[in-house]
Amino acid sequence: MTKTALKSDKSPRLKLYGRIHSLMAEGNISDEIYRDILFVNFDGAESKSSLSERQLLQLIQHLETLVPGKQRRSYPGRPHNMNRPGQSRTDQLEKIEALLTIGKLPWSYADSIAKQMRLADKVAWVKTEDLYKITTALRKRAQKEGWDLSGETK
Template sequence: MSNSKFHPYTNPKNAARRRAAIGKIHIGKTQLNMNEETYRAMLLTHGGVTSSKDLTNEGINKVIRHLEKSGAVFTKPKRAGRKPHNLDSQSSRADQLGKIEAQLAEAGRPWEYGGAMAKQMYQKDSLVFCDRKELAGIIAALAKNAQREGRRVR
């Protein structure tokens, strides 16, 4: 058995969460336009250290709460979603899904938008469960939306 022990704040299992939380602190610093002197003073006041890498987990939480109270807004990034993966390129619906993918990309919308359309229009939980006729209806609806919003109709 090895004598090496992990420092409680750098345990590999928690390292990714810690890096994300410290990144959040830096985002808050940027949002609030803090200069370096103000930032270091804030870290010392709320976290007891002058460098974010030296913060304890409790210190990280205190600093993040302070930044939120000061007006920093932390939101999760909007993800584009994923193209249905259980349809191969030989599928009879693959061409239609490619068209839907292009229309969604043109509109700047995520895959979940297409899934929401399937749910709204056909009570299907995902585009994967739509048949060719239903996918054609979604393509038509996306084309109509593009026309209405003045985008290129594909």
């Protein structure tokens, strides 16, 4: 293989490495904190070279949450008003509860959705901004099974 072939093979990883280093600089993240993040979040990994490309992307997402002003929406095309200010955590949990009641499902079903989506082990632990994902999953099941949602308000 030529040097250019080797360089092009590693190009995606090198770009990810560069992004990691720039986020560390922007967030003023020390090497010690960075190593702790690797160890805790990636099963004892000691360096980024031992991570897969998918794990590198997860690391970048994690570092972006630590950099002020760098938090990005996970779905760029998602409407801005989806999580309206009037929709508090309580409102969203009540909506989930209502959907579970209509479908005659226990709370453990919503917990299993949260766990399957890798949000948390229980709905109670899911971040407020991610609760809509569980509501959406329940609505899709309602649509598939033909639940009567005529009394539901958007």
